[in-house]
Amino acid sequence: MNTYYKNIAAQIRKDIVMMHAKANSSHIGSAFSCVDLLVALYFDVIKTHSKNKKRVDEDKFILSKGHAVSALYATLAQKGVFSKNLLKRYCINGTRLPGHATRNAVKGLDVSTGSLGHGLSVGAGMALAAKHDKLKKRIFVLISDGECNEGSIWEAAMFAGHHKLDNLVVIIDYNKLQAFGRVSDVLDIEPLADKWKAFGWQVKEVDGHNIKSLTKCFNAVPFKKGRPSVVISHTIKGKGVSFMQDRLEWHYKSPNSDQLALAMKELGIK
Amino acid sequence: MRKAFTDTLTGFARANKNIFLLTGDLGFSVFEGFKNEFPDRFYDVGVAEQNMIGLAAGLSMSGKRVFVYSIIPFATMRCFEQIRNDLCMQNQDVKIVGVGAGLHYGTAGSTHYAAEDISIMKSLPNMKVFSPATQQETVSVFRFMATHHGPMYVRLGKACCAQPQIKRFFMGRGVLLRNGSDISIISTGSILSNALEAGDILAGKGISVRLINIHTIKPIDKEIIMDAIMQTKAVFTLEEHSIIGGLGDSVAAIVAESGSGILFRKFGLPDAYPKVYGERNYMLKKYGLSSQDIVKSILKIWQSYKDGKTVL
Incomplete structure (x- = not known):
């Protein structure tokens, strides 16, 4: 079972490397960082994107760290939401699939993001609407660690805590690197769990690359009735390719042909 | 104009169960009627305008028509990027209601004046911008907002004291x-x-x-x-x-x-x-x-x- 998910994640990472190499686009490290989170969510947790017409009670996912959209495109394509052929159009001239999440760019992508600190408020609005309409659906919002610098994250966190939005789940892709350096050096967000607790959230910390424990964790929400949930996922930027792992420059670089070949070799499906 | 706003909105909220009203902790003595009648569709979100616009976008994506309210600089400038990305870029059904057009805040000073709002709001694709002059016009603008989809902005001042006979209201017509x-x-x-x-x-x-x-x-x-x-x-x-x-x-x-x-x-x-x-x-x-x-x-x-x- 674990190999099954690992192979899916490896396949998604392969698609991502190809997309970035072809398009010469940045943020591959950010995309790799959250692949396992997305696999856990889309292949075992979120009940959504059914072939039939969308239902109002479907779970919702917001990629608030919109710069990692290549991971979402590749995950949705792997899931069969749309054809993988479309991935070849990522970030090339004339594309409808730009480098930041764009509403309706593909089926299953409902919220445009790219400027950090927007997605959680939108998710809180959806959670509020679901409560109002008495719908049993969950809203998952994936944010980055650097994103926690944004004041709007804490406005939304305070609101969700106050209004007891226990259908709202934040997943923090905590890879400890932000655009210009270590999170702890740029603007330290620790003690991170205590901050969320203080805002009325129920916190769990997990290994963000262990799909089994992620699935278990996501399926356990709300962790406490009447409280929104936050999953602090400890991840590694660039996870999956040795020379990209925990390296800041892969926030910007795209692989050249040698690096592409090496990366594909390393990602070989077992 | 504020009363014209709340009276009109309350009327429409009776007919349309999807109408929500959010305020950034302003509107004391104005919103009590709406709040009492629709407690589950009124939220004072606190002094947090960026979050207010994001919430409104999320509600709109869930099928709601959302009115948000504050003093103009807080309703339009503090949260400009949220208005741009979350509302206009995604064509959401959110109506921004700003009070204190121009110099209406008088002795309150520059932070509360609204001299740049039309400029920034009209630069956004999908956004409609209203600036009513009279009580009657204000009611008409809110009637339009309450019955049409999309992001819209209205700046409110004090109703023009002289009440000229204004003919039927047509959006986009002088x-x-x-x-x-x-x-x-x-x-x-x-x-x-x-x-x-x-x-x-x-x-x-x-x-x-x-x-x-x-x-x-x-x-x-x-x-x-x-x-x-x-x-x-x-x-x-x-x-x-x-x-x-x-x-x-x-x-x-x-x-x-x-x-x-x-x-x-x-x-x-x-x-x-x-x-x-x-x-x-x-x-x-x-x-x-x-x-x-x-x-x-x-x-x-x-x-x-x-x-x-x-x-x-």
Whole structure:
């Protein structure tokens, strides 16, 4: 079972490397960082994107760290939401699939993001609407660690805590690197769990690359009735390719042909 | 105007269960009726405008029509990027209601003045921008907002004291209040009362004045402005907003593109922050926007024009 998910994640990472190499686009490290989170969510947790017409009670996912959209495109394509052929159009001239999440760019992508600190408020609005309409659906919002610098994250966190939005789940892709350096050096967000607790959230910390424990964790929400949930996922930027792992420059670089070949070799499906 | 807003909205909320109202902790003594009648559709989100717009977007994506309320700078400028990305870029059903158009906050000072809101709001694709002048117009704007999809912004001031007989409301259409053939005055918002007075005085001096009220700044009524350009000899705009980016500039673009070379002048707030403060009428006078000041300025320009002098 674990190999099954690992192979899916490896396949998604392969698609991502190809997309970035072809398009010469940045943020591959950010995309790799959250692949396992997305696999856990889309292949075992979120009940959504059914072939039939969308239902109002479907779970919702917001990629608030919109710069990692290549991971979402590749995950949705792997899931069969749309054809993988479309991935070849990522970030090339004339594309409808730009480098930041764009509403309706593909089926299953409902919220445009790219400027950090927007997605959680939108998710809180959806959670509020679901409560109002008495719908049993969950809203998952994936944010980055650097994103926690944004004041709007804490406005939304305070609101969700106050209004007891226990259908709202934040997943923090905590890879400890932000655009210009270590999170702890740029603007330290620790003690991170205590901050969320203080805002009325129920916190769990997990290994963000262990799909089994992620699935278990996501399926356990709300962790406490009447409280929104936050999953602090400890991840590694660039996870999956040795020379990209925990390296800041892969926030910007795209692989050249040698690096592409090496990366594909390393990602070989077992 | 605030009462016209809440009364109209409450009426529509009775019929449409999807209407929500969010406020950034403002509206004391105004929203109690709505709150009491629809406690599950009213949220005071606290002093957090960025979150308010994001919440509104999320509600809208869940099928709600959301009104958000605050003082203009907080409702439009503090959260501008949320309005751009979450509302306009994704064409969401959220209506921004800002109070304190122009100088209405008087002695409260510059932080509360609204001189740039039209400029930034009209620059956003999908956004409609309203600036009603009278009670009746305000009700009509809210009726439109409550029954049509998409992001919209309305700036509220004080209802124009003189209540001109305004015909049926059409979104995006200016209102001809007085017909004339010498000069046109095109006004928006509460300052219409000054435009009306100035028009009367100028008419008394034998000038044939055309007076147009613009309640919809975006989309702008090109037709009524083109008619003014073609059928009168001078066009003046009047607004309680910066002369940069407001109604004046919308009209200026039409004047320039018309190729008519018509005499044109914008009256509005200067490109500067005030150094002294006072009540609205004091500030309007200071900026040369009282009825008497407008008359004086127009007469001077009009006389130079008639004398064949260069008007600058």
